[in-house]
Amino acid sequence: MDIFNICLAALSKGLDGLYPDIPVYPEWIPDKLPERCFLIGFAGNTDVTRELGGRVRVSGKFDITYLPSKKINDLKIKNELNKIFAALSLQLTQITNNGCTLKLLNHTRHDDGDELHALCDFSTYLYPIDNTPKIKNIDIDKGALK
Numbered sequence: 001m002d003i004f005n006i007c008l009a010a011l012s013k014g015l016d017g018l019y020p021d022i023p024v025y026p027e028w029i030p031d032k033l034p035e036r037c038f039l040i041g042f043a044g045n046t047d048v049t050r051e052l053g054g055r056v057r058v059s060g061k062f063d064i065t066y067l068p069s070k071k072i073n074d075l076k077i078k079n080e081l082n083k084i085f086a087a088l089s090l091q092l093t094q095i096t097n098n099g100c101t102l103k104l105l106n107h108t109r110h111d112d113g114d115e116l117h118a119l120c121d122f123s124t125y126l127y128p129i130d131n132t133p134k135i136k137n138i139d140i141d142k143g144a145l146k
Contacts, residue, residue, distance in 0.1 A: 003058055003126060004046065006100045011040050011062055011122075014095035018087055039065040043119050051125075059123040062104070064088060066116040074113070081116045085109050088118045100124055 008026040015024045015038050024038045046060030068080050089107035096102075102124050110117040 003048075003100075003124075004042070006098055007058070007102060007122065007124065008040060010095045010097035010100055010102050011064070013097045014092050015040070015064070018091060033067060035069045035071070037067050039067065054127070056126040057123060058126065059121065062120050062122055064118040064120070066118070068115070077114070081111055085116055085118055088120075092120075 012024045012026055015022075019038070022036050022038060023034055024040060025033075026040050029039065041063050043061040043063035046058060049057050051057055066081065066084050068077050068084075072080070085107070089109075092104055092107075094101065094103050102122050105121045105123075107118055107120045110119065
């Protein structure tokens, strides 16, 4: 799994922790979307830079799209979008999944009345891991195993 999929998985896990009853679709979207759901992806390019000590900084911007229920009136939709954005910007600031910790910063809101786009900057670091074996040979007393 590459770092971009790990980042999307971490964001999906963070959203699922906030809203376990609302499905999250990172890349694969079904033909028919449920009544309420999140669509997540990258907004623009991601930046991968090498830093001192061999670590790599990965940063970019997420687009967290929320599609509300269509059965409610405009005022209720606005209220729902306000509540969702407030929860995302206040509670979704750092998420961890599969050893990857993402810091989410600068949540900004864009909506057209029918859906919410919460854009937020993210950054994480990858560190090199030494794969050198610590033990070269292990002697096993084969007679003791019988």
